[in-house]
Amino acid sequence: MSGSRPELPGGPYLVVGLARSGIAAALALHARGEQAIGVDAGVPDVTRLRAAGVEVHLDAPGTDLVSRARTLVKSPGVPQDAPVVRAARDAGLAVIGEVELAWRLLPNDFIAVTGTNGKTTTTELLGHVHRTAGLPVTVAGNVGTAVTTLIGALDPAATIVCETSSYQLEDTLAFAPEAAILLNVTPDHLDRHGTLEAYREAKLEAFRRQTAAGVAVTSTALAAALPGDARRVTFGAAADGATVALHDDGTISWEGAPLMAAAEIGIPGPHNRENAMAAAAVALARGVDAAAVREALRSFGGVAHRLEPIAERDGVAYVNDSKATNVDATQVALRSYAPGTVHLIAGGVPKAQDFAPLAPLVAERCAAVYLIGEGAGEIGAALASSGTPLHDVGDMERAVAAASAAARPGEVVLLSPACASFDQYPNFEARGDHFRRLVEER
CATH class of the missing domain: 3.40.50.720 (NAD(P)-binding Rossmann-like Domain)
Incomplete structure (x- = not known):
């Protein structure tokens, strides 16, 4: 408590x-x-x-x-x-801000989950861990449920797992969650924060006022940057001394004791392995039973709009990654598929990002790119050097139609926009739902 x-x-x-x-x-x-x-x-x-x-x-x-x-x-x-x-x-x-308001009015333990990518997956996974362990929990914050809706309506014994964005954290004054996770920091929201440093500082507000009774979780690479007095718990390679450590033989340990094989984690990809290790770190540090953590990591099936398989049509897979609203997230998505097989749908509001880092992966992984929305021209210019066919199609309907016509069995039509949605949609969920409808109607 x-x-x-x-x-x-x-x-x-x-x-x-x-x-x-x-x-x-x-x-x-x-x-x-x-x-x-x-x-x-x-x-x-x-x-x-x-x-x-x-x-x-x-x-x-x-x-x-x-x-x-x-x-x-x-x-x-x-x-x-x-x-x-x-x-x-x-x-x-x-x-x-609203998170600060709710935190002051709720007696519950808070676990704040922040970072550039992986927040929603890790937040939902932590909810699943608690439920698997038979512990009362609710998931809220940037993930969908405004945390102030819980005031007066929640068991005081329940833990609140709260996805917290940089926008929410920059409006905190005294916020000091019982546990906090920083998954990663890569350029995002620079149109709002101005610099990567200012963006990172906003993220660090989750840790700044934590006391020695709290838990602070991050990767070994970021541990030195964390402010506050909380107990440091890290995830990463065993060679780097991580608390939740990945070993060369593919096993994961907790404070030196074997936990599970990385291959047992239910959600695929190296990025999700890191999300799972972060969730395990905070849960185990707070005393959740290791067997329940292990079972939860095995059984968790992922979240909507994040590398979400939608359908298979004539041997072509359709994948909704609408939550990929920055370059780094789209890079993660592209690495999940075989070279030359991806028909990528990208575009939206650029958010003052540099799209050039996408070009090498697009050259390697994409059969074609279909550009939509406000950022189409900027992204197209950044990807011109990739040698990959680029199609400025304007909107989702044309993108899905063109990609579906071109894709061959064994290939994937991937919505992974690398941009915010607000030029054509109210949020990334609406964008992903539109993609889903268009695929289901085919």
């Missing part, structure tokens, strides 16, 4: 950004009897807020509402330099 949490900064509360987490935060505050005012620069569906009696302002910057509040609760999609956020800071308001 967690220790005491700091009190919330005082209200009234101005909740800025009324997507999923903002709505949940406003409803949670309202249910506590606090005055919550919601504002959004767009016109999202706020039916639930209005039905509850929450004051809402839409298509509005919100700067005129700052004088009515003492605390601003910022949704992760709202940038730090938004006028309303700047005005709140200038006026001396506390500015917190």
